Amino acid sequence: MATKATKAATGTNRGAADYDAIIVGGGHNGLVAAAYLARSGARTLVLEARNKTGGAATTEAPWPDAPDFKVTRLSYVMSLLPPTIINDLQLARHGYKIFPMGPYYQAFPEGGSIKLYADDAQRNHVEISKWSKKDADAMPRWDAWLAGLAEVLGPLLLTVPPNLGSHKPKDLKETLRLAWRHKNLDVRTIADVTRLMTMSIADLLDDWFESPQVKGALAVNGVIGTWAGPYEPGTAYVMAHHSIGDVGDGHLGNWGFQEGGMGAVADAIASAARENGAEIRTGARVDQILLKDGRAAGVVLDNGQQLTAKVVVTSLHPRTAFLAHVGRENLPDDFVQDIEHWKTRSGVVKINLALAELPDFTADPGTSLQEHHTGSVEMAPTMPYIERAFQEARDGKPATRPFSDGVIPTAFDKTLVPDGYHIMSLFTQWVPSDWSEQPHTEELQAYADRMIDCYNEVAPNFKSSILHRDVVGPYEMEHDYGLIGGNIFHGELSLEQLFHMRPAPGFADYRTPVPGLYYASSATHAGGGVCGIPGMQAARAAIADRRKVARRR
Numbered sequence: 386m387a388t389k390a391t392k393a394a395t396g397t398n399r400g401a402a403d404y405d406a407i408i409v410g411g412g413h414n415g416l417v418a419a420a421y422l423a424r425s426g427a428r429t430l431v432l433e434a435r436n437k438t439g440g441a442a443t444t445e446a447p448w449p450d451a452p453d454f455k456v457t458r459l460s461y462v463m464s465l466l467p468p469t470i471i472n473d474l475q476l477a478r479h480g481y482k483i484f485p486m487g488p489y490y491q492a493f494p495e496g497g498s499i500k501l502y503a504d505d506a507q508r509n510h511v512e513i514s515k516w517s518k519k520d521a522d523a524m525p526r527w528d529a530w531l532a533g534l535a536e537v538l539g540p541l542l543l544t545v546p547p548n549l550g551s552h553k554p555k556d557l558k559e560t561l562r563l564a565w566r567h568k569n570l571d572v573r574t575i576a577d578v579t580r581l582m583t584m585s586i587a588d589l590l591d592d593w594f595e596s597p598q599v600k601g602a603l604a605v606n607g608v609i610g611t612w613a614g615p616y617e618p619g620t621a622y623v624m625a626h627h628s629i630g631d632v633g634d635g636h637l638g639n640w641g642f643q644e645g646g647m648g649a650v651a652d653a654i655a656s657a658a659r660e661n662g663a664e665i666r667t668g669a670r671v672d673q674i675l676l677k678d679g680r681a682a683g684v685v686l687d688n689g690q691q692l693t694a695k696v697v698v699t700s701l702h703p704r705t706a707f708l709a710h711v712g713r714e715n716l717p718d719d720f721v722q723d724i725e726h727w728k729t730r731s732g733v734v735k736i737n738l739a740l741a742e743l744p745d746f747t748a749d750p751g752t753s754l755q756e757h758h759t760g761s762v763e764m765a766p767t768m769p770y771i772e773r774a775f776q777e778a779r780d781g782k783p784a785t786r787p788f789s790d791g792v793i794p795t796a797f798d799k800t801l802v803p804d805g806y807h808i809m810s811l812f813t814q815w816v817p818s819d820w821s822e823q824p825h826t827e828e829l830q831a832y833a834d835r836m837i838d839c840y841n842e843v844a845p846n847f848k849s850s851i852l853h854r855d856v857v858g859p860y861e862m863e864h865d866y867g868l869i870g871g872n873i874f875h876g877e878l879s880l881e882q883l884f885h886m887r888p889a890p891g892f893a894d895y896r897t898p899v900p901g902l903y904y905a906s907s908a909t910h911a912g913g914g915v916c917g918i919p920g921m922q923a924a925r926a927a928i929a930d931r932r933k934v935a936r937r938r
């Protein structure tokens with residue numbers, strides 16, 4: 386039976402394709418894929434539905450009456466973009482410029498504060514000793530333990546997952562190659578990796594530390610973007626994913642702020658793609674992927690225009706890319722079921738604030754710029770605090786006291802605001818996961834009020850310093866940015882959705898069940914985050930397959 390897509394393709398009547406490669410979605414991964422494909426000599430077109438590229442890496446001016454205030458509206462800090470991509474695409478020349486972040490900072494409602502530094506063991510010892518001498522002594526061992534695990538896990542982010550369980554000689558060879566690469570791992574390291582992959586961040590931290598303040602500080606990374614509280618198995622791995630910071634092809638250092646906000650990262654990649662010859666169209670929404678004789682043949686836009694190419698790379702959420710654009714009828718049943726079962730909840734709310742002055746913390750007074758303003762300015766005082774926020778959301782209620790991973794990029798970046806003002810970005814959790822289905826506008830504003838009140842308890846000038854605010858909930862993330870379910874990574878980083886399972890078993894090598902269609906979204910291995918790895922790997926797969934075909938000819 387001819388499907389909608391195959392019918393459309395037969396109607397094109399074109400001999401030569403319009404392009405060599407079409408990229409669906411101009412988020413940072415789509416742009417990375419475009420840059421690599423164009424660099425390989427492919428005539429490449431990027432199609433982006435919104436009126437600007439970048440996707441979740443976007444800088445915007447959300448307040449019409451204050452157009453000089455720009456916020457990095459969704460994602461807010463960089464860490465995992467590998468040196469390979471930065472160098473291959475010469476991103477520094479295109480505007481990629483990172484200010485390393487200052488320390489982790491938490492001021493406690495009951496008084497006092499803690500700062501944790503990425504690379505200063507001595508100061509960490511002083512800071513942690515305020516809360517527990519035992520924890521201060523344990524911290525260097527924890528750091529070393531984590532660094533050891535990062536050495537194993539980091540390079541895996543750049544590894545194309547083998548097709549585990551396949552008996553094809555090529556797949557068996559890849560599986561053996563991976564095992565051989567890890568032949569020197571000893572029993573303890575394997576045990577530690579197993580613990581990291583299976584434990585909750587709460588249980589793991591309980592094994593190492595005693596003070597609620599230190600455990601709260603270290604738990605945050607375990608629940609960022611996750612529909613799971615710190616007591617859920619698997620959250621230890623989420624902490625590691627956010628803490629690796631080095632993917633094995635050069636040291637990446639600490640997290641940092643891009644000058645001009647995260648949109649400037651996407652702009653740098655877009656500029657590199659254009660320089661290599663890629664064409665980028667915005668306001669171009671793809672409605673369908675064209676198939677011809679079972680292969681990808683191009684796309685149909687929502688205005689009916691057809692564009693053909695032998696290679697199509699999609700970087701959209703898997704439900705959109707496969708179920709909506711390719712169509713269930715054109716995909717194997719197992720694959721369709723895997724994508725239907727894909728978990729994509731999160732309950733994240735982003736709150737962007739324009740501030741007249743910096744927060745004046747009771748524990749560390751002053752509105753002039755100080756070190757504690759330059760890193761993450763948290764509201765996640767203890768693990769029970771974080772867990773309560775999750776339990777409320779799981780029960781169908783927005784958190785009474787949400788947790789927040791806050792940052793003030795304008796501590797460094799003067800391009801975002803007029804002189805003397807600041808932007809504060811609060812990445813907060815949780816609201817109920819089904820809030821992606823309705824706007825919940827008033828409840829979101831009330832939630833934002835409560836979040837602001839929490840900060841006001843520790844920095845009493847906070848509320849009165851707010852000039853403008855922008856609250857982005859799961860509904861807007863899904864409907865305006867294509868993040869289905871509001872999930873920030875196109876799908877949860879839960880164990881059953883990692884490595885060879887991301888986005889589906891048998892298709893973790895950035896290829897798809899449709900020949901000629903490649904997959905570059907954060908829902909593939911190494912995603913999510915603004916790391917570009919899915920885009921690079923999908924392009925590499927497409928380039929390798931094109932060369933194979935050319936050699937055969």
Ligand SMILES: Cc1cc2nc3c(=O)[nH]c(=O)nc-3n(C[C@H](O)[C@H](O)[C@H](O)COP(=O)(O)OP(=O)(O)OC[C@H]3O[C@@H](n4cnc5c(N)ncnc54)[C@H](O)[C@@H]3O)c2cc1C
Nearest residue numbers: 410412413414434440441460461462671873907913914915
């Ligand atoms: C609130 C929030 C905070 C985050 N914080 C961080 C952070 O601090 N650091 C970090 O590293 N990561 C962070 N992330 C995650 C990170 O931003 C994402 O994993 C990453 O940006 C996804 O990139 P992508 O290119 O895979 O997809 P996207 O950015 O989602 O790009 C997909 C693109 O496709 C477009 N599109 C959708 N439908 C169509 C269509 N039909 N036709 C054409 N185009 C279409 C979209 O408009 C979008 O531009 C955050 C995400 C969110 C939402």
